[in-house]
Amino acid sequence: MSEPTRFSNFIRQIIEADIAAGKNGGRVVTRFPPEPNGYLHIGHAKSICLNFGLARDYGGRCHLRFDDTNPLKEDIEYIEAIKEDVCWLGFDWGEHLYHAADYFDQLYEWAVKLIRAGKAYVCDLTADQIRDTRGTLTEPGKESPYRNRSVEENLDLFRRMRAGEFPDGARVLRAKIDMASPNLNLRDPVMYRIRHEVHHRTGDRWCIYSTYDWAHGQSDAIEGITHSICTLEFEDHRPLYDWFLDQIDPPHRPRQIEFARLNLSFAVMSKRMLNELVRDGHVSGWDDPRMPTLAGLRRRGYTSEAIREFCERIRVARADSTVDMELLENTVREDLNPRVPRVMAVHRPLKVVIENYPEDRVEEVEAPNFPDDPPRMGLRKLPFCRVIYIERDDFMESPPKKFHRLSPGREVRLRWSYVIQCTGVVKDERTGEVVELRCTYDPDTLNAPLPEGRKIGGTIHWVSAAHALKATLRLYDRLFTVPNPAGGEADFKTYLNPSSLQVLQEALVEPSLAEARPGDRFQFERKGFYVVDLKDSQPGMPVFNLIVPLRDTWAKMVKTGQTE
């Protein structure tokens, strides 16, 4: 489960002040209110950690409430996915699972109350007409000609709206506030619209559905929410939130507090865009490991601990911000580093024949599973023989000065094994491509410290040709090539990274990985953290997803030309 927060923020300060002042009887009740119209993403994780974290730390409770007031967009598929994601993230709503739909009757009654009080009216204007009479940012709107209908007429019409006497869009119920308000949300906002739609929860019982504004604050009040936390774009709605509450005058009075939503560089976070990526097949689904969805991150191999820690580190404030993708990546690395076993996997194999090693000999060398603290995870045995494979990148025919891996005439250490020296290069006659290396090994160097003065440049990973397992490696990179794909001139999809997924079918992994089960995580030494794919990995044909690569200072040197 989750642990107490380490950092305060302005919301905590408000809550602490409220508790000190004895507001709400000292109770803290929050809620996470997703609309079931898409999958949860890491931005939602920020909200979940915030809301459930507040409840956890102040001895309160946090409700999971589905804000399901629009049957056109919502689907039960999303309900289940959302519940799974919240659980996986490590939070528990206990008994407090709610749906705005459960309050439709109460909402209807309160609407009638507003009509009786002359604070709401049925308006026959079309959607277009309502828009045209709303005014602009600088000009006031015009009052609807239906604004001053009698209470009786309004009551009758509203009842008939509910009874299904009118087609979709024919009429709406509007709050009667102020068409000249500088806050457009107060210009007689719509409370109910007619939609002859089946709702996933209420079936065909209703054909009028409340809007967000008329449902949200009321739902908060019904549930006894004390602090209703939402994102900045709802700030303009707060006066309306409060106005509605004033009209119904509930026993519990929630307070809306807004914070800045999470933006992540090199990613998109809007449901519309994520939906589009899925719908148009740019990714394999909501759980594609490149997606910033919780389902995607889970499949990618991220741990819920890492995501919670990330949400902690990004903090909560009111300034619009975009967090560096690198912070997320650093957080998983830090989480995985101390708890994941190390193994060897050759991504792009290059054959090496050790000429002075006996043809039929097979040795077993011992390797610690967690070299930084060997006793913790024990040892495994690695078969070693005459023919091995190493990483293609670990050999260069004419290397720059600072390259300290294999090249003709040079020595390297094979991880947990011998020191070898490259004595020959075999090339494809046609292409000139290096297809094989001839080497010799030094029999005195197995697990032995090197004598004084003898220095070996580097250590590289390897697998035994006769024993290695074939594996598929899926190398994931950021989905977009620019820091702010949603903010560019062009459509965000034009910034899709064409190499966000590279599949290596010919990878070779050490035989101990035969035991690996879906969901198991490893560090492929010198490469990155990997997870056995939950869906596609098969016993004979394992599939590993790259969770996050290891920091690679050599790559950085190559990139900046610092190799000489």
Place this chain on the structure above:
RNA sequence: UGGGGCGUAGCCAAACGGCAAGGCAGCGGACUCUGGAUCCGCCAUCUGAAGGUUCGAAUCCUUCCGCCCCAGCCA
């Protein structure tokens, strides 16, 4: 242009009138059978700008500048 917000390092962010935390990134160095990890050090004379108040200002006041949100019968 009306209303509502927000500006502290490349990216987050603290500081609540008392002398600019921390994290990520970056840069040095130590160590290393992972060019990983770890460890050590450096990294804002300064808080969007300009004025003002004050013994003292990122914090208070004024003006200006910039960015975000709002004209759905979406949430």
